[in-house]
Amino acid sequence: MDVLSDLLHRARARTSVAHQLIRRPPWSLTYADAPPLAVVATLGGHASIRFEDATPVRLAAGDLALVRGTGRYTVADDPATPPEVEIRAGRKYFLGGTDVVRANQELAPRSYGDGLPGATVLLRGSYELHGDVAERLLEMLPPLAVVPAGPRTRAALDLLAAEVALDEPGQDAVLGRLLDLVLVLALRAWCADAETALPSWYGALADPAIGAALRLLHADPAHPWTVAGLAAKAGMSRAAFSARFTGRVGEPPLTYLTGWRMALGADLLRDTEATVAAVAREVGYENAFAFSVAFKRVRGVSPSTWRRDQD
Template structure:
């Protein structure tokens, strides 16, 4: 597993909100769903994305935009068109005055809009991510990034467009996987652009020594890694590995491993019912005491307190 793949494992779609919108102008959608990550792909016509903070961007057919939440933004036929629809958390849609609109604008299977033959069609995929690993990915992204159709080559948008209207057994799983593939392809294309300023861990992946070390740490975090064992596996001296890793990643190998293990542990505590001892074994700590000590030292709370805080937040949401 490479570094990007392991980080993308956090935002993997599981019943993600996926919708085809068909609109005739004038139209304007106010998005305040607080979603951590949203992907918009233009199929036909054009649209403007107007963030509350940041530059306005126009999308043409084939363009893709990725929006990092939770800030609000507007998607419209024209930046001057006032919002007619407000999308709230949970994908509840209303008029600006609060009147429900979901049934009034239903156009069929995963299709919504103000006209079945509208001049503009766009796909929207919304991820609900709350994990520690996902945060590492989100911090690497700008609030809004766009990929013009001519800047990358992907057959995934028309494939996803062809699948979204189907209502067959297992269709949700098919759409989730296709949305994941589109997100991965888009992020990979974005990170390869000179203006993207990819994070250090992504750039380091291309180094023959540090990239191999990162893959080993990500593939097997429970292994009792040391700088010496990593150096032996990568074919360089301990000093050379430590120096090169720190220069490219921005922190020493064992510091990076500790952060990765604790991020994994935090997500396992949130997403599973595994005991603290079981989580400790999966993340390279010999006992629940060892994990608790490291967790509290770095994060300021115990694993049990972290799990309880997450549970209370879920109930509140």
């Protein structure tokens, strides 16, 4: 499994939700407590996204935006449209002057608006991502990443939009997988942009030797890896491999491995009842003491204290 796929798999969303707005302007939706990651796309018409005290960003038809973080933001037909609906804790709150019937009319399952000619079609999917591994994924993204319309993302968005309006057996499973597809295609397209500032490890994936080493570390983090062993797998000398890995990734091989193990260990401590010793073995340490020393060096607290603080 490649590194991006591994991150996406391990950061699997607890829940993913998709909704569609089909509404003639003017309209405005404010998300007061947004999830860690959302996908916003305009399938017809146009829209703008604005964070508080930031310049609005325009989305043309077919454009897709990845919105990271839990900050407050507004999606509207135009930046000048006054606030109309605020969504907080999963509930809609209608603000003064809102045509409630027009704004909240249910056109189909998960689809709202008036459905009149000239309507904007807005699709939004949200993710509650999971744990410390998710943080590594989210670190790839700025608060707002816009992916211009393209044939591959458009095909996936059209399929997702069609499924959002259905209510058939297995619908939640279908929507979850289609949202994952849209997310992966958007990440690919955004990362392929020459102007995108990517984490060092992502750029290193293009290096055949270093990319192969990263795949090995992610495929089997509990293996007793050594620099010499990784260098042999890459067909390089130990010194040349170590220098090349550090130059491409930004840190030495075993430092990267330790950070990855600590992220996995933190998620296991948070999400399971496994003992510290069991977690230690799962992520490649012979005993709880060795794991605890490494964990405290990286995280600043012992595994037991960290687990208690998550409650």
